[in-house]
Amino acid sequence: MARTAPSGKGPRTGDKRPRDRKTQLAAVAAELFRARGYHGVGINDIAAAAGITGPALYRHFKDKQAILAHVLRAGLEEIEEATGAASLAGAHPSPDQLNTLLTELAGKSVERRDAAALWRWEGRHLDAETQRDLRERSGAMLATWTKVLLRVRPELPPEDAELLCWAVLSVFGSVSVHRTSVPKRRFEQLLVDIATRVLRAGLPTGSAPSGPDAPATGIPHAAASDAAASGAVPPGGVTSGAVASGATGTPDLAAGAVGAGPASEPLTTPSRREQILTEATELFASHGFSAVSMDDIGRAAGIAGPSVYRHFPSKASLLGAIGRRAGDRLLLGAEDALRSDGEWPALHRLAESYVATLTGQPELLVSFSVDRVHIDERDRPELLRIQREYVSRWVRLLEAARPELDTREAKITVHAALTVANDLTRTRRVNRRPNLPAELLTLMSTVLGAGGRDTAPARQSSTPDVAGQDGRSGYTGR
Incomplete structure (x- = not known):
């Protein structure tokens, strides 16, 4: 006998699937990967945490590696979008444009701390092709940042500008290595202040x-x-x-x-x-x-x-x-x-x-x-x-x-x-x-907010107002 549809409008509750189920499943998996490590989590663990069966999970991802790749690609795409949204293509990016970029990056870092942790610790479990794709895309993004910094600080050697951009990337990535938190806006501003100081830093000579x-x-x-x-x-x-x-x-x-x-x-x-x-x-x-x-x-x-x-x-x-x-x-x-x-x-x-x-x-x-x-x-x-x-x-x-x-x-x-x-x-x-050791010391002191109190010899430069602010987190050097 044919099944009679239940009364009322819309599909039955049991047939409802949340919107963007793939993203939700990836978020569940990301939390498990972070807590137990990639090898400590199985497909059935992810399915159970999501309230579905293992076979149902395979409708969305072919295997566990594909889930990890989805999480990491999504995180990188957000950073790429933030870079594009800052409209940095002009010959002379303004401090406001750079501040917009840093603010966007800080926001993504605070919102996606788990994804950042996976990027650091579990990326090695991806296949070679996916790793290569992520390297190339992230390298291209960092190259864009470096070019922008050189337009703002033309006195910098290109390799020094690249180093400073790597350091900024690490500042935002650092939120993945601890669980300390403050209100979101203050957290984001704190990261922006630190990143601004880094972009202004004068690296030691000699x-x-x-x-x-x-x-x-x-x-x-x-x-x-x-x-x-x-x-x-x-x-x-x-x-x-x-x-x-x-x-x-x-x-x-x-x-x-x-x-x-x-x-x-x-x-x-x-x-x-x-x-x-x-x-x-x-x-x-x-x-x-x-x-x-x-x-x-x-x-x-x-x-x-x-x-x-x-x-x-x-x-x-x-x-x-x-x-x-x-x-x-x-x-x-x-x-x-x-x-x-x-x-x-x-x-x-x-x-x-x-x-x-x-x-x-x-x-x-x-x-x-x-x-x-x-x-x-x-x-x-x-x-x-x-x-x-x-x-x-x-x-x-x-x-x-x-x-x-x-x-x-x-x-x-x-x-x-x-x-x-x-x-x-x-x-x-x-x-x-x-x-490198002297440069690391300078960068650590800069992040901490030592400013002019660091006695390491530094390149003399005008250190322009990279982000249009002095940085509320205490930077005193110019």
């Missing part, structure tokens, strides 16, 4: 420091290539990623003072455990975590692969130890910085120690370059505690130096400064610059 204490630059690590492979926004660091997963820790200093370059002669022969840890760090940095086996680590340390297990039960436990070693370096640097006379000198020394650690020994790069699913769950609470302790030292200093910022605003600013340094160190387009 050659990079030399000698045994000079940090290494031009990191030839898999960490850097992974960043480039996942698109224009490489992963962030001590404030993100493995940090969010807990990979910045404490005990186990193995290689001297914070920020020191490779020691010429060790005072004592390192223990077998320390040898294994050092070799594992180098291998993870050069080849990536997944590509390295325990046999590889044993071979590099001069022992049989199974012997490694006497010291570390798994690769995950090695990551925990690497994170603790990185944390030791950072916390020791923080203790030294706090001996400075005044908040701004202390912040400057804290930034110096961070840059030295980041560009010197590879532990810090490794600890925040590895997917959080690889971190041993037993290590995560301790490492997360250490990360929070380290960031809180920055925040307390910045609150004292800039009393107009409340704690949440100071925390957002600190995360932006750390993320700029992390990202640029990992980005192949810029991480081989010979003066």
